[in-house]
Amino acid sequence: MFHVRESKKLLPLVIFLILIMMVSGCSSEKKIEAGDAEITVKSDDETIEITSDDESVKAEINLEGGTELPEGYPEDVFPIYPDSVVIMSQTMKDDNFSNYSVSIKQKDEIDKVYAYYKDIIQKGENLMDMKTQNTYTLAGSIDGYDFGIVIAPNDLGGEEMTMVQIVLTEK
Secondary structure: OOOOOHHHHHHHHHHHHHHHHHHHOOOEEEEEEEOOEEEEEEEOOOOEEEEEOOOOEEEEEOOOOOOOOOOOOOOOOOOOOOOOEEEEEEEEEEOOEEEEEEEEEEOOOHHHHHHHHHHHHOOOEEEEEEEEOOEEEEEEEEOOEEEEEEEEEOOOOOOOOEEEEEEEEEO
8 A cells, every 4th residue: 555665765764863862862963874865863852853965854853842744744635633742743755755754642532533533534545444452543545645543542751642643655
């Protein structure tokens, strides 16, 4: 269902860099060569920003104060649950296609958040709906995007009960 693109090769490196920066907990800036692109990772006590010089990767993480949705995110197609805190936003561009990844925290209960997204995806195709213990997973295609959503208990801190991870890939 999801398209594999060259930028996906950078994903493990980006995730590794995020973990290193989160553990270090200090202000810094690092530049790393990754294939044809140079990745810059900036962090301070609250925020981590990751960008590539060719603009194929852009991410921001702020677990407490929140961040903005990624530029170009199709909120009209796939809205963010009302009154959520966006804690991670990421865009990966390749071959004129964009991949978006957004993580949110929400005070409402998991079942209520699940019902919201379940309603949104009803107009989609190739739908998958799975529940394991207290985690929901939704996937399919909708309005030119393949999507995957995980709705689970929040284990990232804060008073919010629910965490949602949304991944959209342009078709």
